[in-house]
Amino acid sequence: MPFKVAIVGRPNVGKSTLFNRLVGKKLALVDDTPGVTRDRREGEAHLGDLTFTVVDTAGLEEASTESLEGRMRRQTDAAIAEADVCLLLMDARAGVTPLDKRFAQILRKSPTPVVLVANKCEGGAGESGRMEAFELGLGAPIPLSAEHGEGLSALYQSLQPYA
Numbered sequence: 001m002p003f004k005v006a007i008v009g010r011p012n013v014g015k016s017t018l019f020n021r022l023v024g025k026k027l028a029l030v031d032d033t034p035g036v037t038r039d040r041r042e043g044e045a046h047l048g049d050l051t052f053t054v055v056d057t058a059g060l061e062e063a064s065t066e067s068l069e070g071r072m073r074r075q076t077d078a079a080i081a082e083a084d085v086c087l088l089l090m091d092a093r094a095g096v097t098p099l100d101k102r103f104a105q106i107l108r109k110s111p112t113p114v115v116l117v118a119n120k121c122e123g124g125a126g127e128s129g130r131m132e133a134f135e136l137g138l139g140a141p142i143p144l145s146a147e148h149g150e151g152l153s154a155l156y157q158s159l160q161p162y163a
């Protein structure tokens, strides 16, 4: 049984970009397609010699009658329940936002292990955001660039224990 990794975090931090990189193909259907609502996508991920199931979460972007807090809570609870490990992505260029803090707060209380990932760090960018990320109380963030494929060996090392 491959282990399961859920990618969580606020909109626009790069969750789907990381999902596509780990699954290794550009999926024809992207989350931003107008009118297409996709709350979650699952795929087979490869990272070094690791194979695992990866889950991309979405759906906080769309207008809804349910509150943002309610949707975030539901999505995060589902990720916690099904995953062996959660990747909490934040945008190192944007720094820590209130919504990042809310995700961290929920994940810190969960029994599911969490790996904090600071995305958009290509070429050493996002230094101050990476420092801010320590405020989330989830340890040192893994610097990554999902778009440029940088930091994948550190991500490998953080996931390897769950294989």
Ligand code: GDP
Pocket: 009, 010, 011, 012, 013, 014, 015, 016, 017, 018, 031, 119, 120, 121, 122, 144, 145, 146, 147, 148
């Ligand atoms: P999601 O809403 O969390 O799924 O985020 P997306 O994967 O849709 O990415 C949101 C935006 O951030 C897009 O414009 C991406 O091209 C951009 N992005 C994602 N990863 C990176 C990265 O590593 N570096 C930079 N500079 N931009 C990124």
Ligand code: MG
Pocket: 015, 016, 017, 031, 057, 058
């Ligand atoms: Mg997305």
